[in-house]
Amino acid sequence: MNQSSLTCRYSNVAKALKAVILTLLMIMLWQSALFSQGNFPGSTAGVRAGEATWIWYPGDYAIWLANKMQNRRTERGSFLPVFWKMDSHYVLVEFHKDFELKAPERVRIAAEGRFNIKIDGKALTGSPENIVMPSGKHRLSLKVFNQANVPAVFVSGDDVKSDSSWKVTFEDKEWIDASGKASDKSGTIYQSVGYWNFNSALQKPSQFHLRTKQKQAVKKEFLPDGSILLDFGQETFGYVRLKNITGKGVVRMYYGESREEALSRDSCETLDTIMLQHAVSGFDTMTASTKAFRYVQISTPKGLSIDDADMLYEYAPVTTRGSFSCSDTLINKIWQVANYTLHLNTREFFIDGIKRDRWIWSGDAYQSYLMNYYLFFDQPTVKRTLYALRGKDPVTSHINTIMDYSFYWFMGVKDYFEYTGDSALVRTIYPKMVTLMDYCLSRRNKDGFMEGLPGDWVFIDWADHLTKQGALSFEQLLFCQSLKTMAICARVSNDLKGAAEYSKLSNELTRKLFDVFWDQNRHAFIHSDIGGRSGEQVFRYTNMFALLLGYLDSAKQKEVVSHVLLNKQVQAIHTPYMRFYELEALCAAGKLNVVTGEMRNYWGGMLARGATSFWEQYDPAAKGAAQYAMYGRPFGKSLCHAWGASPIYLLGKYYLGVKPTSPGYQTYEVRPQLGGLKWIKGTVPSADGDIQVYCDAKKISVKSSGIIGVGTLIIQSKTPPTTVQGTIRKIQDGLYKVEILPDQQYVVNYVAM
Known part of the structure; x- marks a missing residue:
């Protein structure tokens, strides 16, 4: 496509065809307007008190939505489905709630699917x-069938409303005897309903989609073969729109996270083809x-021209509540790009990367x-992701088929409870935790x-050189943490027998872990045990996780830091995935000065290469187009x-040093550390409010806003x-401390260590 062909026109289009095109254009404009408005419910807040909302069987909407999202993946135009078992929603569910009304009440009913209604068991x-x-005590029941979408109901009256207090089941086990009498006793198990802020009868859950907004390319380059290369200035995600098309033929689009990828028609990971079999004039698509x-x-064929192209950027409108800035401009840039990276990968769910997989991987x-x-504090996206990953019973494989990813799933439930205090989610999902843990326990070896x-x-x-054979110390450590999680969630769910059993299993496995894998001469955990023969390799993984998860006493912490984490003879980590935990372990060991340098070198290194979002893997030694290669493909690496x-x-x-010390920030700690920076300031969000922190070498300021819990400010100071x-x-x-009461600001003068 050259500049003259972009402006050429065809004037001999038949009137009938023009009418068809105008109709199609109107449809496209309507769709564009719909997309730009979006249909994304309030992301972080729960259903407001006294407000009706759509309800469904817990987890089913997440499973249904995940099926839609994860099966959009393509590679060079070919559909690529997930590698694991996919479940579906229950197609027939029953909802009910008991009400006591002072007067008769008119109630509006909406449902996704065919439904019947019963009052006190009478249809x-x-x-x-x-x-x-009617007035008095009554039970309202609705049974809904929907094969295509999730059965859901919306009930709206003055007092009779569908909300989180309703109960639901996928099998009500109702029966009628020979006399016609309905059963008054059954083994039905009812769950609390699921919901997600679809707070209008017209806002049907099945019609949900993300929002979009228009974005223009920042640069347009005409290539020698007549095609055009658009540069949008940074990593982005959405639909490309072609404007004012004239002529007919096949338009081909080649996408790239890098310029090299977009120019590689044979090797780019994703592409699109638009076929215009009939001549058009002034058509947008x-x-x-x-x-x-x-x-x-x-790329366009001879005889077809395009005036312009832009995009509709698709996004989840989560709110950035956390913040961070400091005396180092590079660290500030790193935080900003990290913020954008997480925004791009926060969609209907938390996904791994936006170019290649676009799937929900538990480890990611x-x-x-x-x-x-520490950024959005968006609870609904966490809950949806947990539900979607877990799926339905029976359990036939590990989550994503990966052993460690099952363990990360358990740990994710524990962390969610600690940060949010949402015990309702724990109680609802606990039965699925039990069946997944039963699966894990059934696959242990003789030891x-x-x-x-x-x-x-x-x-x-x-x-x-990382062997995956035999019993690996890393997997046993995550297994220990998963059993600890089970014990915590069992207590929340009032399963005291289960809590005792899981605690016992965790303690036994922890002892075995140290007996078999801790090498006193190496001052570290070794990697593997194959057939009762311990290997001699030491990697960073088990050692750094043992430190940050609190499995090491102070003496072993020092050994691991010295002999593993700061030991360049131990194989280095090259993925941001495990650098996450390596740097966290160093932070937990008080080595923030080291971490500051590592962030500047590693994440700063990507920025120096022109990164506008952070990559799946970064190797400083890789140069040119080779830095984008992965999985045996020249552009297989995700750059976001x-x-x-x-x-x-x-x-x-x-x-900033902020973390909860009891569920939901009922108590929390603030322990700011400069890590070699001159000053730091920022905000950490919680379910109820925010914690604002400022720290330099002489002053610390802390203020909680809206948080009902009580905090403790920990201060390291040379003088009182x-x-x-x-x-x-x-x-x-x-070492000193100050109690932090709600909605008060504290300013402490000190001398940094």
Whole structure:
């Protein structure tokens, strides 16, 4: 396509064809307007008190929506489905709630699917959209069937409303005896309903889609063969729109996260083809599906021209509530790009990367949860992702088929409870935790260790020389943490017998872990045990996880830091995925100065290469187009991967120093550390409010806004600190604390260590 062909016109289009094109154009404009408005419910807030909302069987909407999202993946135009078992929603469910009304009440009913209505077990005629609930005590029941979409109901009256207090089941086990009497006793198990802020009868869950907004390319380049290369200035995601098309033929589009990829017609990961079999004039069209890209090469045949092209950027309108800035402009840039990276990968769910997989991987999602708690604090996206990953019973494989990803799923539930205090989610999902843990326990070897069996993918990390055979210390450590999680969630769910059993299993496995894998001479955990013979390799993985999860006493912490984490003879980690945990372990060990340097070198290194979002993997030694290669493909690497955004979490939890110490920030700790920076400031969100922190070498300021819990400010100071807002208490030499009460600001003068 050259500049003159872009402006050429065809004037001999038949009137009938023009009418068809105008009709199609009107449809496209209507769709564009619909897309730009979006249909995304309030993302972070729950259903407001007294407000009706659409309800469904818990987890089913997440499973249904995940099926739609994850099956959009294509590679060079070919459909590529997921590698694991996909479940579906229950097609027939029953909802009910008991009400006590002082007077009769008119109630509006809406449903997704065919439905019937019962009051006190007596069916009403037809499927009325409006009913009258009589005064007194009554039970309202609705049974809904929907094969295509999730059965859901919306009930709206003055007092009779569908909300989180309703109960639901997928099998009501109702029966009638020979006399016609209905059963008054059954083994039906009812769950609390699921919901997600679809708070209008017209806002049907099945019609949900993300929002879009128009974006223009920042640069247009005409290539020698007549095609055009658009540069949108940064990594982005959405639909490409072609404007004012004239002529007929096939338009081909080649997408690239890098310029090299977009120019490689034979090797780019994603492409689109638009066929215009009949001549058109002044026609606009849009790609059928979303793509990730920065660059787009558009190739048109002779006789077809396009005036212009732009895009509709698709996004989840989550709110950035967390913040961070400091004296180092590079660290500030790293935080900003990490923020954008996580935004791009926060969609209907937390996904791994926007170009290639666009799937929900448990290991990737686990890190996104943690980053989310310091950026968006978006609870619904975490819940949807947990439900979608777990799916339905029976359990036939590990989550994503990966052993460690099952363990990350358990750990994700634990962290969600600790950060949010949402015990309702724990109680609802606990039965699925039990069945997944039963599956794990059934696959232990004779020594009680988890070991990869046929059908299991043991991942850990992308790394050379990392054996996956036998019992691996890393997997046993995550297994220990998963059993601890089960004990916590069992207590929340009032399963005291289960809590005792899971605690016992966790303690036994922890002892075995140290007996078999801890090498006193190497001052570290060794990697594997194959057939009772311990290997001699030491990798960073088990050792750094043992430190950050609290499995090491102070003496072993020092050994691991010295002999593993700061030991360049131990194989280095090259993925941001495991750098996340390596740097967290160093933070937990108090080595923030080291972490600051590593962030500048590693994430700063990607920025120096022109990154506008953070990558799946970064090797400083790779140069030119070779830096984009992965999986045996020249452009297989994702240049926008959720696990690359980990500085958000590290800077929030360890530099600003904020973390909950009991579920839902009922109590919390603020322990700011400069890590070699001159000053830091930022905000950490919670379910109820925000915590604002400022710290330099002489002053610390902390304020909680809206948080009902009580915090503790921990101060490391060469001299006794002073404040006028509270009482400073000495913990030990050089370490002090101040109680932080809600909605008050504390300013402490101190001398940094």
